[in-house]
Amino acid sequence: KQEVTQIPAALSVPEGENLVLNCSFTDSAIYNLQWFRQDPGKGLTSLLLIQSSQREQTSGRLNASLDKSSGRSTLYIAASQPGDSATYLCAVRGGSEKLVFGKGTKLTVNP
C-alpha cells in the first residue's frame, strides 16, 4: 500500500529565504507526482505535476524534482514571500487515477 510522508510537518522561515520541502513515497511504481497548495479552509491548487519519466518541473519561483527510484521528491521555493504561507501537499498517482496524499507541510513565511 502506497504511503506518502512529508517532512517537516511545519516550517517557519523569514521572508526572502530559499527553502526545500520534502516528500517521500514507499512504492516507486507511480505514474506522476503532484504538488498542491492549500490555503486555510480552501481548496487545493495544483502547483506542479511531474510525470514518472521526468526529473523536474519549474514554475516561476518553484522547482520540483522527482527521484522515482529512491521514492523522493522535493519542492524548492526560491526567495520566499509572506504570500507563500500555506500548507503544501504532495500526492502520487498510482493505479485507478487515485491520488495518495501526504499530510502536508505547513509553511509560514514571516515578514
Next chain:
Amino acid sequence: EAQVTQNPRYLITVTGKKLTVTCSQNMNHEYMSWYRQDPGLGLRQIYYSMNVEVTDKGDVPEGYKVSRKEKRNFPLILESPSPNQTSLYFCASTRLKTGVHQETQYFGPGTRLLVL
C-alpha cells in the same frame, strides 16, 4: 473558465438526515473522485468514477453513495449521516489519457460538513 464546483460549501445537519453534496465540472473530464480531509489523517479517497455509469470504492467508502448519470456531475450522497462523517469534502476531476503522460487533477473548493 475551467472549474469544478461543489454545493453547498457549508452544511450543518443532524444525525440520520439524508443529504447530497453536488459536484459538477465543465471540462468534459471522464474521471471524477471524492475525497475527505480530516486533521491528522490527510486526504483520503471515498469513491471515484472512470466514466458515466462506472463507479468504484476508494479507501473510505462506508456510509457514502455516489452516482454518475451524466459526465459532468458526480453527487455524493450520505443516506444516514453520522458525526464521524463531519469533515471537509473535495471533489476532483481529470481527463483520462492512455500512456505515461497524465494531466493534473482539478479540485473543487470544498464542502465543510458538520453532523450533530
